[in-house]
Amino acid sequence: MACLNETKIQDYIEGGLTAVERSLVRDHLIVCAKCNASYQRYEKLEKSLGEPVYITPPLIIERNVLRMLFPRIPSYSSIFALLAASFLLLVTSIYIYFDFANNSIVQAFQLTSHDTSNWLGSIIKAISTIFSTVYVIFKAINAFFEVIFKVNMGVEIIGLCMLLLLSWSFYLLSRLVFKKIKGSN
Amino acid sequence: MSLDDDQVLIQKILAGKRASFEELMKKHNKRIFGYIYRMVRDEDVAIELTQDFFLKLYHVLDKYNFEYKFTTWAYRICYNMVIDHVRKNPAHIESLENDTIIPKLMDSENYVKEDTLDDLVKEEIREYTWSVVNRIPPKFRELILMRYLQELKYEEIADITQLPVGTVKNRLFKAKEMLKTELEKDGVLK
Numbered sequence: 001m002a003c004l005n006e007t008k009i010q011d012y013i014e015g016g017l018t019a020v021e022r023s024l025v026r027d028h029l030i031v032c033a034k035c036n037a038s039y040q041r042y043e044k045l046e047k048s049l050g051e052p053v054y055i056t057p058p059l060i061i062e063r064n065v066l067r068m069l070f071p072r073i074p075s076y077s078s079i080f081a082l083l084a085a086s087f088l089l090l091v092t093s094i095y096i097y098f099d100f101a102n103n104s105i106v107q108a109f110q111l112t113s114h115d116t117s118n119w120l121g122s123i124i125k126a127i128s129t130i131f132s133t134v135y136v137i138f139k140a141i142n143a144f145f146e147v148i149f150k151v152n153m154g155v156e157i158i159g160l161c162m163l164l165l166l167s168w169s170f171y172l173l174s175r176l177v178f179k180k181i182k183g184s185n
Numbered sequence: 186m187s188l189d190d191d192q193v194l195i196q197k198i199l200a201g202k203r204a205s206f207e208e209l210m211k212k213h214n215k216r217i218f219g220y221i222y223r224m225v226r227d228e229d230v231a232i233e234l235t236q237d238f239f240l241k242l243y244h245v246l247d248k249y250n251f252e253y254k255f256t257t258w259a260y261r262i263c264y265n266m267v268i269d270h271v272r273k274n275p276a277h278i279e280s281l282e283n284d285t286i287i288p289k290l291m292d293s294e295n296y297v298k299e300d301t302l303d304d305l306v307k308e309e310i311r312e313y314t315w316s317v318v319n320r321i322p323p324k325f326r327e328l329i330l331m332r333y334l335q336e337l338k339y340e341e342i343a344d345i346t347q348l349p350v351g352t353v354k355n356r357l358f359k360a361k362e363m364l365k366t367e368l369e370k371d372g373v374l375k
């Protein structure tokens with residue numbers, strides 16, 4: 001039998017020959033070193049190709065695709081909640097900054113509310129009551145820390161910490177409320 | 186009709202489950218990116234094309250016909266995208282079409298093949314083989330990639346490329362002959 005061509009060898013490896021052809025090829029591979037060497041190389045090549053060297057796709061592909069398909073829009077509820085919390089934080093910090101020492105704004109509020117008997121007066125009254133109450137609480141906490149840990153942190157620091165805590169819980173609460181409102185619509 | 190894993194995922198995606206698309210993407214990313222990267226041989230371009238592929242896939246997913254295998258349908262989109270890209274970038278075509286196989290590693294004339302190359306372990310042969318794949322002409326390279334990297338059958342490749350099965354087979358044989366010749370020349374296959 002004449003030497004095998006490349007196609008024949010490849011066909012043999014893939015099992016694509018008839019039984020008769022197969023046995024002829026097998027016989028030739030035994031007697032012919034040249035064809036046998038070629039066959040061995042094809043086998044090695046097939047093995048290498050059969051285990052592909054994959055290049056790991058950069059993570060950015062999946063991230064970009066997901067971001068483009070499903071953009072994350074902040075929900076209205078969290079925007080409203082953030083605004084409300086910021087407002088609370090702003091008003092209270094202004095109050096603390098200007099007034100904790102002498103309570104003059106509270107007094108001013110109270111004076112104003114005495115003069116105005118309408119709903120605005122009641123609101124101002126309510127706000128000043130809340131502020132005085134909060135102030136009393138801060139003072140109490142400060143006194144508590146002084147007794148237990150023997151440190152005077154100052155009402156301002158306590159106030160600030162409480163404020164941050166308060167606005168954060170207020171934020172979460174408002175988000176919950178806004179979400180409920182939106183959900184019921 | 187029983188559905189395979191891909192088809193189950195597609196049903197979930199079509200029902201609005203976004204996480205399933207992420208799963209589908211994770212499952213095929215390696216084979217899609219691997220194919221594109223080895224075809225265009227430029228990482229940035231490959232990243233962009235792979236992203237475009239998945240975006241497109243998501244948008245045409247409702248046109249998928251469950252009677253066909255998902256990979257055949259999806260990889261055909263990928264195949265066409267690469268062809269489009271090469272067509273739109275003539276500079277790229279040139280570099281691809283005029284690409285001749287240039288052995289890089291073991292090219293020096295009086296290279297001592299015998300003992301040095303005996304040390305080439307199987308792993309290195311494999312790595313080297315796949316680096317040579319990147320250097321053969323595109324029309325042969327794409328078939329090798331579909332057959333071995335994307336693990337498709339002759340019939341599936343014929344479907345994707347719109348070539349007769351016989352042509353696919355002959356071209357693959359020719360491609361492997363090229364690879365073997367190159368590896369022999371480089372002294373990797375003895």
Ligand SMILES: [Zn+2]
Pocket residue numbers: 002003004028032033034035036
């Ligand atoms: Zn022979």
